[in-house]
Amino acid sequence: MSESLLIALIAVPTLTAVVLWALPVVTADRVAALVGTVVSGVLLVASLVLWWDMRRPHCPCTVEAVYGPLPRTLPGKLTPDVDINVPWIPSLGVRFHLAVDTISLPLITLTALLVLLCCVYSLKITPRIGRTRSLIALLLVIETGVIGAFAAADLVLFFVFFEIVLIPMWLVIDIWGDDHDRAGRRRAATTFILMTVFGSALMLLGFLLVHRHAGTFDLVFLGQHPIKGGHGVPLAAAILIAVGLAVKMPLWPLHIWLPDAHAKAPTVGSVLLAGVLLKLGSYGMIRILLPVLPDATATIAPYLAGFSVVAIVAGSLACLAQTDVKRLIAYSSVGHMGFIGLGIATMSPEGLNGALYANLAHGIITGLLFFLAGAIKDRHDTSDLRAIGRALYARLPRISGLLTYACLASLGLPGLAGFWGEMLVLLGAYHPADWLPRATFIVLMVIAGLGAVLTAAYFLRLIRELCQGDPAENPPAAFAVDLSRIEFVTFVPLVVLTVFLGLWPFTLLNQWTFL
Amino acid sequence: MTLTWTDWQAIAVPLVLAIGAVAVLLVDSFWRSASAELRHTVVTLLTSAVILFGLVFVWAQRGGFKPAFCRPAVEGxxxxxxxxxxxxxxLWAVLLVGGLGVVGLSTYRLLASDVPIGEYHFLLLSALTGATVLAGARDLATLVxxxxxxxxxxxxxVGLRRDRRGSEGAMKAFLVSVLSTAVMLFGVSxxxxxxxSLYLATIANRLNGLDPDLGRVxxxxGLFVIVGFAFKIAAVPFHAWLPDTYVGAPIEVTTFLAVVSKSAGVAGLLVLVTAGIAPDGSHLRTVIAILAALTMTVGNLAALRQVEAVRLLAWSSIGQVGFLLAPLAVGDAQAVVGYLxxxxxxxLGAFGAVAVxxxxxxxxxxxDYRGMVRSEPGLAAALIFFLVVLAGLPPGLAGLFTKFAAFQAVIDAHLGWLAIVMALNVMIGLAVYLxxxxELFRLPADDPFSVDIETPAVAxxxxxxxxxxxxSVLPSVLFALAT
Known part of the structure; x- marks a missing residue:
């Protein structure tokens, strides 16, 4: 049953999109959001069922679940739970191999959740240009690509699903993006797709080098028989793969596509872009780079960590200088993905678990932030901080309250989701893997810690600039609706999950064989 | 020399194509009483039947091995x-499918009425005859x-319509072709x-044992021969004739040039490289690799700036040839044929849509294509699909996997620099098609394209x-063609 559920998770969204496109325009525009909501709701349930099915005790119970402490192994190696494996293109050595485990399933669920929320949000609030049918259909195609990439157990299949996302996302930005800046949104969309395609082409070269060396693209096999050697061909492969994924993630200095793409995209586009697309990069590093090329990754890990720390600091500094609320949140993503990169580069269980946790937390919190930024932008018709004015607490008390909450979660307030990931990453940097230079990582840890302080600084600045202030100087505008019902419904799951992940981190961390 | 039964079998397809060509010409010339539509239909059916015979032959004999026109050699x-x-x-399957596609796109009312159809189909079948012979040729004289x-x-x-642009295009193509033949013959001599020897297998054998001075000669x-082919397939820097010729010709002829002529050139070069003058490790392969890198880069960069559909396709076809030359440079026939x-x-699909x-x-x-997703959704969807395949992105998995095979061939042959150039060109090529x-997606359009599309074109x-x-779903079909 699990196998068919997994296939359904990947196939149903695209089939729904095809059906939507086959319907007449007028009908489809009216029902698209509803259809999308129902379908993605069912998919969310399906992914939860899959998760529950994997977590429930299967008897005869596994030994490690009963006896003694778990081994301190690095998470990342694929231990397939649901496994679909059929030959596809024998002459190229490509198989249609899908598998999920405890690392990929939470991300699949996150994807299903965010797509569902985007569809719910689109029930009432859509970009001004309309064309809801295509928007929802493209969101569903993106869902197929992302879930497929998280479930792929073959390098080429991962690459294919990774690429499926690109054209739909390009269209979402290009068509439904910022309607005040036509040239800008086109440029943003094109920069996004071209940089990502170049990155993924480089990644493909890395995969082919792996294939030349190991003779297979299969992740399960490669995880069990990693490629030894930290120089020569494995090193070249690791660099190519790391650069390709770093474009997606994005790591400084390959992040230049991100601020524009996030700022120009429509609300739902930004949410999916930040919430799930960026995760493809970090997921790829954890799933492919570390298990398949451990020695070569060890060689590049200090550099990866260095770039990540630069990303943390540079992202935070850039945030301090932003005057556009969407751009600010976009740059904050650069900083947070820097933490994730640092966690991966430590190659320690703590760091990797932190990276995995921060992945999920960032998806939820940044999703919420972009929803809120969209709400503010819709009400003011601009996302420029100076044009919006101050004293939002007086004008939009609920929205600005939620914004403050999301900012606090994002800056890593203990008790909310953002805290654990960053804490574990810093812990990992304090105890990096034995084969890494510890002194370097401790220095990097200190700088990253300072970066975390900067994060607090710019979020607090955002709150002060936007929410606080004298209501008398900033008279309320014509709109009176604070938090509409549909926004409430959309935001609540994210708010609740942020608290949940903040208070019970071990529900997830225990799955990743930690401590 | 006597012809054996095997010889006849091996050349059955070119022979039938040639006979068909003559028959088509005769039918058109001596049956003036029939209406234009009837004549056109009969000629089309005749041509299709001849090509279909070829396809059936290829299918029936796909695993076969038939050497023809052999003579015992002194050694070996x-x-x-x-x-x-x-x-x-x-290669025949590819060429014949290409020819059949062109015939299908030039049925009555699709082909411009001022193109004489007898001559058109005669010339098409003649060229196909040459193309099929080229793909099977194993000595230099037959090849040339x-x-x-x-x-x-x-x-x-190209000049069939006898207008100014057509004549100009034909003239350019003719001059370049004559020049390239001269260069090639020089190399051959x-x-x-x-x-x-003129036999490719023997040349390959003897090249190995050549003393270094003669090796340089x-x-x-070999360089001259390759340059000759480079002119024909419009590899950079021998490509200047192509865009004007493509634009000057009737669009069906352009389709033919882009599909059949180009495939024939690539097929000939493939035979030449894998079976003869450039064995593994030869410097000529490096030359072809450099040609590939130049061709794809220049083709794609120039395509970026085009504002006319046909010119864009012309330049991007130069870029595609670059991608074809990359696996060709490492002698990976399977990847080349799959890509082709x-x-x-x-x-065929893209030009068919443009023709409409x-x-x-x-x-x-x-x-002109603005807003077509709304006004003409079927045509727009098909065209987008074709363009995405050309770019090599999902959902165009056929394009993605053939590019993938090209990458794999190049990486397995340790040509890292070429692979990086190809990666860059994937990006530039994508920008071209995007x-x-x-344009197709842009709404609202002032004057969206919407017509009753002719039934044969739809089909x-x-x-x-x-x-x-x-x-796209079963890419292994593509790679099974040449094995």
């Missing part, structure tokens, strides 16, 4: 001028003659002088789209 195995083997079968049999009808076809000679097959089907628009909007600008796709485009979809 017999020398053969013509071989039908799995590689030949794959077959290449001429492909080229001469091609520029006659030197190769013969150095190795004492052989290298120069996907390219042929998709190019161009019949009603002769300007042929990219802006400009067009963006052919659906067929090409279906074929592309099938090979």
């Amino acid at each position: 195995p017999a020398e053969c001028s013509f071989v039908f083997e799995p590689l030949t079968a794959g 003659i077959a290449l001429e049999v492909v080229s001469l009808p091609s520029f006659a076809m 030197y190769l013969y002088g150095v190795t004492g 052989a290298f120069a000679a 097959a996907a390219y042929v089907v998709v190019t 628009v161009q019949r009603h909007r002769p300007g042929g600008l990219l802006t 400009r067009w796709v963006a 052919m485009l659906s067929l090409f789209a279906a074929l592309t979809a099938v090979v």
